[in-house]
Amino acid sequence: MVGIGLIGTGYWGKNHARNWREMLNEGIIDKLVFCDINEIRVKELAGGDVSYTTDYKSLLSDEDIHAVDIVTPSNTHSPLGRDAILAGKDVFVEKPMTMSTFEAQALVKLAEEKKKILMPGHLFRYHPGVSKVRDMIKEGEFGRIYYLYTNRMAYSTPRRDMGVMYALGVHELDLYCYLLGVDYPNQAKITRGTFLQPNIEEFASILMEFDNNISGYAIESWISPFDKKMRNLTIVGSKKSVKVDYMKHNEIYVFDGVIESKEEDNGMIPVVSEGEVKTLAIPEKEPLKEELCDFVRSIKSRKQPVSDMHSGLRAVEMVEKCLKDGFFRPEYISP
Numbered sequence: 421m422v423g424i425g426l427i428g429t430g431y432w433g434k435n436h437a438r439n440w441r442e443m444l445n446e447g448i449i450d451k452l453v454f455c456d457i458n459e460i461r462v463k464e465l466a467g468g469d470v471s472y473t474t475d476y477k478s479l480l481s482d483e484d485i486h487a488v489d490i491v492t493p494s495n496t497h498s499p500l501g502r503d504a505i506l507a508g509k510d511v512f513v514e515k516p517m518t519m520s521t522f523e524a525q526a527l528v529k530l531a532e533e534k535k536k537i538l539m540p541g542h543l544f545r546y547h548p549g550v551s552k553v554r555d556m557i558k559e560g561e562f563g564r565i566y567y568l569y570t571n572r573m574a575y576s577t578p579r580r581d582m583g584v585m586y587a588l589g590v591h592e593l594d595l596y597c598y599l600l601g602v603d604y605p606n607q608a609k610i611t612r613g614t615f616l617q618p619n620i621e622e623f624a625s626i627l628m629e630f631d632n633n634i635s636g637y638a639i640e641s642w643i644s645p646f647d648k649k650m651r652n653l654t655i656v657g658s659k660k661s662v663k664v665d666y667m668k669h670n671e672i673y674v675f676d677g678v679i680e681s682k683e684e685d686n687g688m689i690p691v692v693s694e695g696e697v698k699t700l701a702i703p704e705k706e707p708l709k710e711e712l713c714d715f716v717r718s719i720k721s722r723k724q725p726v727s728d729m730h731s732g733l734r735a736v737e738m739v740e741k742c743l744k745d746g747f748f749r750p751e752y753i754s755p
């Protein structure tokens with residue numbers, strides 16, 4: 421028996437609500453309650469078939485609710501997560517796990533002490549295109565990986581509660597490490613632009629450096645008039661290169677040209693062969709549903725999810741340090 425309480429039914433919480441309702445109907449979970457302090461919103465979303473409350477504490481005292489899913493503003497993740505763990509619940513919390521390293525460390529420590537699952541919403545780990553790319557990296561299909569880059573741009577009203585680093589850059593800082601199988605890059609550096617609100621950057625560029633001369637780049641923007649919504653990932657390798665359009669859940673693009681150098685009498689000569697871009701069909705999956713199903717699996721098995729609490733902490737550490745100093749290096753993290 422798994423009972424879930426969803427806290428927060430706003431812009432993103434609505435998508436969680438839709439998936440949880442589906443999972444309830446499919447028998448993946450057994451009980452579902454929605455919660456939001458905005459009664460009009462939560463009542464409408466609950467419709468006639470899901471119960472709802474405006475007080476998250478009533479979820480925490482409900483013995484049939486085993487876990488909560490926190491999709492509230494990011495500065496509430498830490499207090500709500502703490503209350504939920506202390507009430508004996510497993511916790512899924514949207515990204516960023518918290519808004520400071522101090523809070524993230526405390527939450528991880530509490531979850532460890534109380535033996536509770538704490539899972540941050542690092543959604544892109546569950547994108548079917550990313551899963552395919554990860555398998556291809558493990559199989560060595562790229563040859564030597566040269567660099568990765570992401571464009572995550574939109575033309576939309578900027579958030580008021582956090583800038584693009586906590587809202588968007590957190591995905592790339594986590595995902596590049598996940599793909600390359602490391603905890604941290606050797607270094608991450610950012611530049612950012614804060615134009616419209618004090619202390620909330622609407623634009624950031626990120627550069628990460630990894631072993632073997634691999635670099636990772638990302639551009640994060642809410643004010644990109646020519647790219648209404650663009651989110652993609654490209655990996656450039658010596659034997660193959662791949663592009664994932666995050667908006668598409670059933671295909672990726674593979675370039676089979678070889679990008680290498682060969683030794684000749686007068687030194688190393690770059691060889692960039694002709695190649696073809698082919699569309700590779702992959703099994704269609706909704707990343708959010710995959711993510712929430714992984715949470716349910718962890719609740720049942722007590723095993724850590726693919727997006728585990730330590731990755732949530734590391735992502736917050738990197739964003740916080742980059743915002744403070746403009747760069748992050750793992751040696752600056754206190755043990």
Ligand SMILES: NC(=O)c1ccc[n+]([C@@H]2O[C@H](COP(=O)([O-])OP(=O)(O)OC[C@H]3O[C@@H](n4cnc5c(N)ncnc54)[C@H](O)[C@@H]3O)[C@@H](O)[C@H]2O)c1
Nearest residue numbers: 428429430431432433456457458491492493494514515543
């Ligand atoms: N993984 C992703 O790709 C992704 C995408 C968008 C947002 N998010 C994250 O989701 C979170 C929510 O973002 P949003 O855009 O949906 O915000 P939002 O403001 O649209 O919604 C937040 C909701 O939480 C409710 N709320 C606030 N405090 C509450 C409390 N104590 N108890 C119950 N309800 C409460 C609000 O009334 C509101 O309905 C943020 O942390 C954001 O970073 C993640």
